[in-house]
Amino acid sequence: MSLSRLQQPRYLQQCPSPLSPSIPLPCSFSFRVSPYSQRQRRLRFGGHTSSVAVCCSLSQQQQSQILSSVTNGSTVSDRKEIRLGLPSKGRMAADTLDLLKDCQLSVKHVNPRQYVAEIPQLTNVEVWFQRPKDIVRKLLSGDLDLGIVGYDTFSEFGLGNEDLIIVHDALGYGECRLSIAIPKYGIFENINSLRELAQMPQWTTEKPLRVATGFSHLGPKFMKDNGFTHVTFSTADGALEAAPAMGIADAILDLVSSGTTLKENNLKEIEGGVVLESQAVLVATRKSLIQREDVRDITKEILERFEAHLRAVGQFTVTANMRGSSTEEVAARVLSQPSLSGLQGPTVSPVFCKRDGEVVPDFYAIVICVPKKALYESVQQLREIGGSGVLISPLTYIFEEVTPRWQDLLLKLEL
Numbered sequence: 001m002s003l004s005r006l007q008q009p010r011y012l013q014q015c016p017s018p019l020s021p022s023i024p025l026p027c028s029f030s031f032r033v034s035p036y037s038q039r040q041r042r043l044r045f046g047g048h049t050s051s052v053a054v055c056c057s058l059s060q061q062q063q064s065q066i067l068s069s070v071t072n073g074s075t076v077s078d079r080k081e082i083r084l085g086l087p088s089k090g091r092m093a094a095d096t097l098d099l100l101k102d103c104q105l106s107v108k109h110v111n112p113r114q115y116v117a118e119i120p121q122l123t124n125v126e127v128w129f130q131r132p133k134d135i136v137r138k139l140l141s142g143d144l145d146l147g148i149v150g151y152d153t154f155s156e157f158g159l160g161n162e163d164l165i166i167v168h169d170a171l172g173y174g175e176c177r178l179s180i181a182i183p184k185y186g187i188f189e190n191i192n193s194l195r196e197l198a199q200m201p202q203w204t205t206e207k208p209l210r211v212a213t214g215f216s217h218l219g220p221k222f223m224k225d226n227g228f229t230h231v232t233f234s235t236a237d238g239a240l241e242a243a244p245a246m247g248i249a250d251a252i253l254d255l256v257s258s259g260t261t262l263k264e265n266n267l268k269e270i271e272g273g274v275v276l277e278s279q280a281v282l283v284a285t286r287k288s289l290i291q292r293e294d295v296r297d298i299t300k301e302i303l304e305r306f307e308a309h310l311r312a313v314g315q316f317t318v319t320a321n322m323r324g325s326s327t328e329e330v331a332a333r334v335l336s337q338p339s340l341s342g343l344q345g346p347t348v349s350p351v352f353c354k355r356d357g358e359v360v361p362d363f364y365a366i367v368i369c370v371p372k373k374a375l376y377e378s379v380q381q382l383r384e385i386g387g388s389g390v391l392i393s394p395l396t397y398i399f400e401e402v403t404p405r406w407q408d409l410l411l412k413l414e415l
């Protein structure tokens, strides 16, 4: 499909305005950077600090209102094209494009100010660049068929809706965890677990535990599931780590990857405080997959490419020469070594030469895949059993006979 067609206003008219945020939370911080360490969170509100706590637990009624508002969008059968949502900016954007490129699915993005692009290898697929949370909302409303987001965003904005299906749960980037953190000092000095935090006598109806978080769905649910009765939540668009030091919150619930931001703000994680582990995932809507064969075909192709690439990323191909009496004898020697069994066992091929006018096997060439982590160990084991001329090459794709995640998906769809 040519971009010129995509640029026509019809598409822009078809694309609905973004849904309102799933949870209307009135409070957000604006801040300017002060001359402290980059990861220290100091917020300034025109020279004054402000203390705001907004209770944002969701009632059942609110949740069902949100769900019905997001599921009443356009139906998938209205559209002929297949829409894939990709993060428009932020941490996930570049890595997502890199993954697609590594799978020979480069996105052709002619104009960086436009939010629509194409993947020439995928017929009839429109790429829409959106904020991760909007990708999830638009999957729910039926305005996207497929999307790539962090599992945290999927869980927070997907609200457990069964129409969203994770097609690939481990795309290998955007790794982080959603975790509770508390100050290292003061009344929290000796608190090291969620249980201890819940049991602190300080939390009462009048003075509940105040948690600052951007995860207004997962936060209250997690705390309730873990026995916190006296707890309120406040929110902000970033720099949550500043909230305890500012006196706005007692604890925070935020994403952590290296842990540097917590450390530099005198905060610590606690045992049992991880709500979820996250990385980038490929999501599709059940409706699109069930109703449209072309969506299933494209999903299968993307999934197969992802699986083949990601399987290959951790492996090297190793070839070596070896003397021996037969292919079976050489194979047995290779298999006697723990790191040399490859993905399905070694390939052993005779290398022929002409001796006294006769064509005979001179030596054997073996080919195996070895995990990158076990490379040196494997080379040593090969040498021990007589391997020579060891060649190592990177692997690009490993296509298996079947794609396990595709089989799982068909089962989930009952197809």
Ligand SMILES: Nc1ncnc2c1ncn2[C@@H]1O[C@H](COP(=O)(O)OP(=O)(O)OP(=O)(O)O)[C@@H](O)[C@H]1O
Pocket (backbone or CB within 6 Å): 087, 089, 090, 091, 092, 131, 132, 133, 149, 150, 151, 152, 153, 174, 175, 176, 255, 256, 257, 258, 278, 279, 280
């Ligand atoms: N250390 C980290 N902190 C935050 N997000 C991380 C981290 N490591 C990986 N991620 C992933 O990146 C995503 C954040 O991406 P991005 O910066 O675009 O989001 P955002 O700031 O939440 O989006 P928005 O600007 O739309 O509110 C997270 O949802 C998570 O999946």
Ligand SMILES: O=P(O)(O)OC[C@H]1O[C@H](OP(=O)(O)OP(=O)(O)O)[C@H](O)[C@@H]1O
Pocket (backbone or CB within 6 Å): 039, 237, 238, 239, 240, 241, 254, 255, 256, 257, 258, 259, 260, 261, 262
């Ligand atoms: O464990 P670390 O590696 O230190 O990363 C964690 C920090 O990264 C994210 O913030 P980000 O940098 O995206 O800025 P934000 O606070 O404005 O969202 C997140 O909200 C944490 O603050």
